[in-house]
Amino acid sequence: MSQETYQAMITSTDSSPNKDSLPRASATAKTPIQILHEYGVKHGKIPAYVLEKAEGEAHQPSFVFSVTAGDVCGTGEGSSKKAAKHVAAEVALRMLQVDTTAMSFPVKPESNDAAPESNGTPNSVGTLQELSLQRGWRLPEYTMLLETGPPHRREFTVTCAMESLSETASGNSKKAAKKAAADKMVAKLQSLSGSSEITWTPKPRVRFENLQNSSAEKISLLRRNPLSIPNTDYIQLMTELAKEQNFDIAYLDIDELTANGQYQCLVELSTCPVTVCHGTGISRTNAHNAAAHSALQYIKIVASTK
Incomplete structure (x- = not known):
């Protein structure tokens, strides 16, 4: 053309x-x-x-x-x-x-999020958005996790995910919860940078093509071996695989229990596209292990596809 x-x-x-x-x-x-x-x-x-x-x-x-x-x-x-x-x-x-x-x-960032607050301090939501655009990072992703309380006193819980990091906060409105999560993310970035100036750099994102073409030990074992052996420590397996393939893992506990009273969590892998899997269990550790198991199953399918 x-x-x-x-x-x-x-x-x-x-x-x-x-x-x-x-x-x-x-x-x-x-x-x-x-x-x-x-x-x-x-x-x-x-x-x-x-x-x-x-x-x-x-x-x-x-x-x-x-x-x-x-x-x-x-x-x-x-x-x-x-x-x-x-x-x-x-x-x-x-x-x-x-x-x-x-x-x-x-x-440009949306004016509602990027505008300074009334007290003259910068809005963390806008700060994160501008930081992402300046450095070519993924834009922050805000996810509503929970909405509780009576109609006149609602409480909202929101998670802010940015590259391999995530922070969760609550507020009496969706906007307040989003801002609180962004505030915590800015504080975490400053803590990782060791100062108020954010210098933290995320790891390069691992593309699925890299996993498919990799012949390294851990990914090869994942392709060959079943993921159905009882009492397996899938958290450790995921940690070893992430270290070998150079991606980050973040577990996010969900405060709300399932209908049958089990704990639940999400696990996010800093792949491209991002991989997010869910897990439940009788304890938080069991929920983490279940989420890691689901993520390993997904990575196994992706890594075995040509």
């Missing part, structure tokens, strides 16, 4: 009314999606977009898209699918160090 034909298709598509439409570009300016596509065509790395998450109320939806271009994986969040794709494309372009001065508009 020629560049002229591609540009004509873009122009034709964008001219139609669409609820996801973004500000029109000038005749010479280009969107992040266009620039990334042109880069992909030139270098044989055609970008592929995947809808990772769609949540929120009908009047205030939130979408998360990931884009893969060669070995680079970028993630973006927005109030429409197109907006999320644009953010993902911009993140990927920054990771590829592609000149984006010709973009038609900057992709």
Whole structure:
């Protein structure tokens, strides 16, 4: 396909009314999606977009898209699918160090989250979002875990996940819980950095292709051996595999018990895409072990697929 034909298709598509439409570009300016596509065509790395998450109320939806271009994986969040794709494309372009001065508009954090608070201190939600865009990290992901209490006194519990890290906090509104989780994440990043200036750097994300092509000892044993032996310490197996394949593991306990009274937790692996698995048990340790078992089963399937 020629560049002229591609540009004509873009122009034709964008001219139609669409609820996801973004500000029109000038005749010479280009969107992040266009620039990334042109880069992909030139270098044989055609970008592929995947809808990772769609949540929120009908009047205030939130979408998360990931884009893969060669070995680079970028993630973006927005109030429409197109907006999320644009953010993902911009993140990927920054990771590829592609000149984006010709973009038609900057992709900025949403004003509600990035604005300073009334007391003049920066909003942690905006701080994390800006930090992610500046350094090419995945955008923070906020997940509603629990909603408890009577209607006049509700309490919300939200987790903030950023790269391999996660923090959980509660508040009397979804916004307050989200901010509290972001506050804890900023504090953790500062603690890991050893100062108020955040210098912490996440490990490079391990792509599924790396797992499929790896012939290392632990991943080879995982492919060959069954995961059904009683009393196996799957937490240890997962720890050894993560160390060998160089990805991080984070366990997140869920305060709410299951319907039959068991503990439950999530385990997140810093792969690309991110792997999240659920586990339950009669104790928190058993729940962690069950979650690690589920994650190992998933990695085994992925690593055995060519």
